[in-house]
Structure formats: C-alpha cells, structure tokens
C-alpha cells in the first residue's frame with residue numbers, strides 16, 4: 001500500500017449503513033460512549049471493592065460484588081457495538097475512558113464495607129438516571145433498538161441498586 005492510500009484510509013469516513021441520520025449518530029453515540037466509560041469505571045470500582053472488602057460479611061459481599069462486576073462488564077461490549085452499528089466510533093483506551101467517565105474513582109486505602117455498598121448503590125442509581133436521559137435521546141431520533149437495550153440495562157442497574165440497598169439496611173440493624 002502506498003503512502004497516499006494509507007493516508008486516504010486513515011481519514012476515510014466510516015460509512016456504516018444506518019438510516020438514522022448523522023445527527024442521530026452523533027447524539028446517540030456521544031451519550032452511549034459516556035455511558036460506556038461509566039460502565040467500565042463502575043466495573044473496576046465494583047471489582048476493587050470485591051477485592052478489598054473485609055469483615056464478618058466478607059463472603060456475602062465478596063460474592064455479591066463479583067456478580068455485579070460480571071454484569072457490568074457484560075454490558076460493555078453491546079454498548080460499544082451499538083455505537084459502531086450507528087456509524088460512530090467508540091472508546092479506544094483506559095485514558096479515553098478516564099476522559100469520559102462521570103463515575104468517580106475511589107482509590108482510598110480503606111473503605112468500610114457499608115460505605116462500599118452505599119457508594120455503589122448511589123453510583124448505580126446515577127447510572128439509571130443517565131440511562132433514562134439517553135433513552136430520551138433515542139426516543140427523539142426514533143432509535144427503538146438502542147432504547148430497548150437501555151430498558152434491559154436500566155432494569156439490571158435497578159436490581160443492583162436494590163441488592164446494595166437491602167444489604168446496607170441489614171448492616172444498620174441495631175445490635176449487629
């Protein structure tokens with residue numbers, strides 16, 4: 001391949017076939033990529049807490065967070081591929097994720113188990129809010145397929161928040 005061909009390919013438009021239009025591609029891809037960064041960030045935070053949790057409920061919390069981490073990670077590929085189907089490009093590196101993520105990292109040396117669960121519950125609740133906002137963007141462009149995927153991911157995030165909520169309530173019971 002000569003230099004000219006390489007240069008042309010580098011700058012070529014990604015002409016993925018989609019009938020949604022350029023504005024839809026831009027708006028929905030943008031919203032989905034920010035969500036993707038949040039899913040990666042929350043995945044790693046959930047695994048961080050899975051690895052570092054301690055105390056009398058260790059086994060329960062350790063296993064719960066592993067399950068939730070698996071679910072978060074499993075969502076990343078469908079989000080990224082949805083962006084590509086829409087004709088957009090998606091995240092390319094950890095650095096790219098860090099620039100887009102809205103979920104805050106927690107690099108603290110020690111976090112109590114209850115603080116871990118509360119923080120994750122809050123992060124999942126915020127994720128639900130942002131997915132609902134993205135659902136609105138999809139509705140504006142009549143992108144029913146992305147909207148339908150989001151409905152499942154919202155339900156899953158609400159389930160994670162529910163489990164985290166019940167587990168933290170347990171910890172507040174007097175005398176425990």
Ligand SMILES: [Fe+2]
Pocket residue numbers: 050066
């Ligand atoms: Fe593990």
